[in-house]
Amino acid sequence: LEPVFAKGPPIMQFEKTVGARRPVFRAGEPVDHVPVVCEGWAAIVEYLPNGRRQILGFTVPGEFITASLVFSTSLSHDVEAVTPVLYRNFDRAALRETLAKSPDLVERLVASSIAEKERADELIIDLGRRRAEQRVARLILQAMERMARNNQVVDNSFNFPLRQTHIADALGLTAAYVNQVLTSFRQDRLINIENRALTVLDLSRLRLLVEQ
């Protein structure tokens, strides 16, 4: 679904940009359009009263921030820009009318909504039953897959703008510990990170780490 709107917008309304580390939306505030991210990464974030935070997921370019915004007019979590974010806002009523006329588009909306749920379920499994190493390895592989789907992986190398705090808050770890894991990955020649670009040096060994 999203590619359609990310590129040639039939019912586009207007674009907006948000700088890195700035909020895109605040939890609870009304969202009167349906946003699709065109450029940059965003994080869906929950802040807890004790100051900790949990990242519920990331949106990569070409995706809805969340498919539920087609139906719902507010979000229960904050959305923050990881990199500078450019997103397009679609008129909700117009979008829903378009959907009503196109069963094909509905299928695709349903599909991205199911995919969202599946990513959430995978994250639950990670947080509940996998150790830090596996969580980090899986995050990397998942990011690679999602980027590959948009043809943004060349030579096992792709843009990876997440800070170690993002990884930590997404995986229920601390930045200090994520650092240790990444350092050990580098020493083992599994990956390399330079200039916000991540290169997977040994894909099969990384996949092996992830199974089990």
Added chain:
Amino acid sequence: LEPVFAKGPPIMQFEKTVGARRPVFRAGEPVDHVPVVCEGWAAIVEYLPNGRRQILGFTVPGEFITASLVFSTSLSHDVEAVTPVLYRNFDRAALRETLAKSPDLVERLVASSIAEKERADELIIDLGRRRAEQRVARLILQAMERMARNNQVVDNSFNFPLRQTHIADALGLTAAYVNQVLTSFRQDRLINIENRALTVLDLSRLRLLVEQ
């Protein structure tokens, strides 16, 4: 949505029962009807290659096993009966036709699907950033809320069939540790569990534990 189908079924197909601890569905196997649980609790479960398991959620009576089965014809996780489960199977095509005619029902389907996603997000936050005590307390309060919605809570007391292993596998803990937490809850006169019935003795103190 579900209450409609759990009670007076316009397009009911047939009922099935499954004994406690038995599988309801296997991951990947085709599901050619849309199941709604009428009696009993079920768990959605993922088994990992290392023998651990993670429970992704529970269905209480009157709910879809998962709303995504209205669209999708298979599940990516096992479903297991916690108690004996009685569920009704609806014809997917007929159900979708009914939906096409009733925007009201669609709204309700969307709502339960969003609720499912919200529960998943809450669980992510629990597993990522809350400690065992809070996780257990929140599970109890959530169960109470869901049962209350079906008028199954009397005097802060309700049917609670989960074994400690279920709680552990749902919250990313071990049964031994869940036992310690529950024991401490009982000693603190927060709750009582007897005969598969859970009574909340001090709701406000339990809520206090959960915030923060």
Added chain:
DNA sequence: CGATTGTTTGATGAAAGTCAAGTACCGTGG
């Protein structure tokens, strides 16, 4: 009523957290 399944308790250990201090990096303005 025996067998399976679930609960309780304790001793021990490991994974990951906390805290702290130092270094590197980066964008902005003088």
Added chain:
DNA sequence: CCACGGTACTTGACTTTCATCAAACAATCG
């Protein structure tokens, strides 16, 4: 172009939370 402030990364010493393992006991269920 350099200095500066903020952000990000790295490392190490120490602590906490929870896991692991084991064994005994209790409850349930054919």
